[in-house]
Each structure stands twice: as C-alpha cells, then as structure tokens.
Amino acid sequence: MKLIVAIIQPYRLEEVKQALYAAQVHLITVSEVLGHGRQKGVTEYYRGVKETGNLLRKVRLEIAVNENFVEPTINAIIKGAKTGKTGDGKIFVLDLKECIRIRTGDRGTEAIG
C-alpha cells in the first residue's frame, strides 16, 4: 500500500479530479495549502502596491492506494496537473503501513478501496 501525496496548482484541480475518476480512483482527500516552490511568487497588487514572493496557494491531494493503482494514480495526476510551466507541483509516494476502515474495523488492502 502506498500513500500518494501531490501538491498541484489550485486551478488544475478539476482536471486532476476528472483524470483520477477516469482511472477508477475515487477516494481522495483535498486540502488547500500555502507553499513555496522553485518559482517566485505570483505578483499581486494591493491598491497599486506590488507584492511578490508571497507563499503560493496550492492544493494538496492525499490518496491511499493498493500497489496496482500506484502508477495509474500517478499518471492521472500528471495528466491533469501538467501545464509544462514552473509551479505544476510534485508527487510524493510514501509506504503506507496500515489502513483501517473505521466503520467495520477492516484492515489492510481490503480497507483501502
């Protein structure tokens, strides 16, 4: 089992979701986060004052999957999130030790799907 954590551009979320659904991945947790990548911040203006270097808004996806879903999930995220420009984000794949479904007490690969 793996936990896939991805940081993507907020405005690509819809495309990523569609790509994941197409890959039969339906279980996903999304949160809004701030962070710094390699790119410099977007430029914003407040009453004409230019501000750069702000922490950027990103969306973080967390998806726990069984081994056979790891590559399809990664590919779906790339398909949805990639624009080719700096700031598209990153995908982290972590080993997942255990997964428990609260309702039934199921554990492991059973509980993930």
Add this chain to the structure above:
Amino acid sequence: MNGLPVNTVDTLFVLISAALVMLMTPGLALFYGGMVRRKNILGVLMQCFAAMCILNVWWIMIGYSLSFAPSNGFWGGLGWLGLKNVGYAPMPDYSSTIPNRVFMIFQAMFAVITPALIIGAFAERMKFSAYLIFTLLWATFVYAPICHWVWGSGGWLKQMGVLDFAGGIVVHTTAGVAALVTTIIIGKRKNLNHSPAPHNLPLVVLGTGLLWFGWFGFNAGSALGVNEIAVNAFITTNTAAATAGITWSLLEWIRNGRPTVFGIITGCVAGLATVTPGAGYVGIGSAMLIGILASILCFIAVAVVKPKYGYDDSLDVFGVHGVGGILGTICVGLFASKAVNPQGADGLFFGNPHFLLTQATAVLIAALYTVIVTFLIYKFIDIFLGVRINEQEESIGVDLSQHREHAYTILE
C-alpha cells in the same frame, strides 16, 4: 427659468431617495458577489463599482441628455450634454416641484444599476476591459433610448399610454433580456456540471437587505414628491417583497422538502422587481397578488426552464429580473387602478382590457429592441477585443487573472 417654485420637502425626499438607490448597486455587488465562486467575487464587486464610476460620469456628460432632454419620441438628443440647460428650475414634464438637477441625479442612480444588473449573466468569465466597453455602449444604445421612449419628454411609448412607474421596462426588462442574450452568446462556464452553490450566502443575504432598503428610494422616490402615491409605492413595494418571499419558500418546501435561505431572498428580489412598474399604480391587495405571481413565475424560470434549456445565466438575472420586469409590466395592465393613482390608468381587472394590450406591446417592443442591439454590441466588442477570458484565466479565477488580487487569504 420658468418660474415654478421649488418644493423643498419634495426635493429633500428625492435627494434622499437618490442616495437610497445609490446604495443598491453596492448591495447588488454583495448580492452577486456572494453567489459566485470565491475566486471570482472581486471580479463582480469590481464590475459593480466600475459601473458606479463610469456611468455616473457618462450620465452627466451624455446619458441624461440622451435619455431625458426634450427632443423627439425616440431619443433625447444632445441639448442637455454636460448638463447644459439643466438647472435648479423644475422641468415640468418630469416634475413641477423639484429641480431638474435633482431629477437628474435621482435618475443617474437608475442608469448605474441597470447595466450593473446584467453582470450576473456573464459572471465568472468576462474580460474586464470588454466589460467596460460593453457597459458604456449598452447604456448609450439600449438604456438611454428605451428610457426616453418610456419616461422621456415626448417619448413614443409614453405617448402610447404605457405606464412604468419605476422601471419594469426601463430597468428590469432591458437588463433581464440583455442578460439572457449575453449569457447565451458568451456560453457556459467551463467545467461546470451544475450551478455551484454560493460561496458566501450571508453576503447574498446582506446584499438582499440593502436592495430591499434601497428599493424604497427606487419605487417610493419615483413619485418624485411626498404624496399619496409615494406612500402607496412604499407600501406596495414592501408588501410584494414579503409575499414573494413567503411564496418562494412555500414552493421550495412543497417541491424540495425544505425552504432555503437562498430561496427566500431570491423570492424577495423577484417580488421587488415585479412590483416596480406598478408600485405607484396598483393597490396593496394587488401588490400581494403580484408578489405571489412573481415568485411562481420566477421559480419556474429558474428551477424548471433554465435547467431544461441549459443556458448558464450564472446568477439568474433573466430568471428573476427579466421575468419579473416583464411580468410586472403585464401586471400593471391587469391591476392598475385610477382609484389608486388618478394619473395612471385602469387595468383589465378595472374594466380596461385595451390598456393590458398597450403594456404587453410595449414590453415586447422593448425586449425585441434590447435583444437586437445587445447582440450587435456584444459581437462588435468580440471582434475587436474578445469578450471572454481564456480557459486558463477562467480556471484561475477572475480575481487573480483580471485584477491580480485575492478576496480571501488562508492561514495568514
């Protein structure tokens, strides 16, 4: 100077009413702003405030002349450009007791809010520069002429006997129909399978409160004096809003099992829009019926017709203001009574079916003219500038792509 004495009480009343109507545009901004997704709220607020800024200047420079200067039946001409010949003396064609300039500034607020109403139709996907040009052209070629036809000295619809107390045709029909036209041409928002829920419903509620409050200036103020008609308009306005709110809630309760906040306030606005043309011509009982009819028809337009035809009128400008304005104008033809307003007319239910025909013809002509000219203006801008933002800008949101600002921060 024509020597008519200015009545200071009437003048004070209309000035205060003008201030009330002014507040409706910021109210509308919150009403619409709360409804869009949170990445687009500033775009809507900006469009509303830009309308206040550019249209107020436009009105002083050319708008008031085009709309109200005495000329022929079709437009006001250029006689009052830059407020030339618009002085402190009353203009008896409009009111013999308040200064022409006071009438001018009262009407300025109507000219601001009418184009601003259309914003809801193309919300979340229009280029800001295109919006500015659209607003100016639309005000010049749609609002000003129709305003002159219905309210202007010698206006041809006015001569026909058409009655529009505070803007059922001039404001709500024109804006609502223009909304339908622009929403169809600009196309649906991207990546939307269903209308998104308002991102901040309390803002929508606050906006509705400000609109209802300002509407007293809009309708009662349209009596242009402190008199029986103003009192009647105040009460009919309030009553129609209330009955329409109740009706919408009941419809939702029956159809969907629960009355909603979004529903009750939509009903109130539908009632306010619908009673507008009749506020000074119909009695209080009729106003209740108008409120009920308003919610029934607007509910059908929003909950049945729109999903069926699938046009993406983002914030239901046509469904609420267009349908409300058209219905309200027809309702004047049904419910108007000379017992309420001797300068008005009797409608169908008071023995004068011919007047209903007059009202229906007028609203049809105004709607047709609006469709054609709005379409031409849109296409003209689209050729030279492009009206719609590109897909990426739309995904990012209007706030950041058009104004480089965020409405809300996270964490800090």
